[in-house]
Amino acid sequence: MSEQRDEPIMVDRCVCFDVSFRRLKQLADERNADFDELQRTFGCGRGCGMCVPYIREMLRTGETVLPLRPEWNPSVTDSPAPK
Numbered sequence: 179m180s181e182q183r184d185e186p187i188m189v190d191r192c193v194c195f196d197v198s199f200r201r202l203k204q205l206a207d208e209r210n211a212d213f214d215e216l217q218r219t220f221g222c223g224r225g226c227g228m229c230v231p232y233i234r235e236m237l238r239t240g241e242t243v244l245p246l247r248p249e250w251n252p253s254v255t256d257s258p259a260p261k
């Protein structure tokens with residue numbers, strides 16, 4: 179019997195560089211930092227790349243805990259989603 183998950187898997191950090199989206203948002207708010215500056219400062223997105231669309235979504239919405247979106251290609255670091 180397979181187990182079904184009722185709650186979505188949530189994404190709240192760049193796992194490769196162990197930096198939370200909350201920390202990234204804090205820097206973005208303090209310095210008006212964009213994605214490129216966050217990446218230069220923390221390295222986020224330069225590992226597996228899975229976090230890139232989530233960081234862009236965090237910058238767009240201010241949300242620091244986001245539901246897993248399987249449709250966002252985790253292997254493309256410069257994924258255009260989301261805009």
Ligand code: FES
Pocket residue numbers: 191192193194195222223224225226227228229230
């Ligand atoms: S989770 Fe951010 S680079 Fe891998």
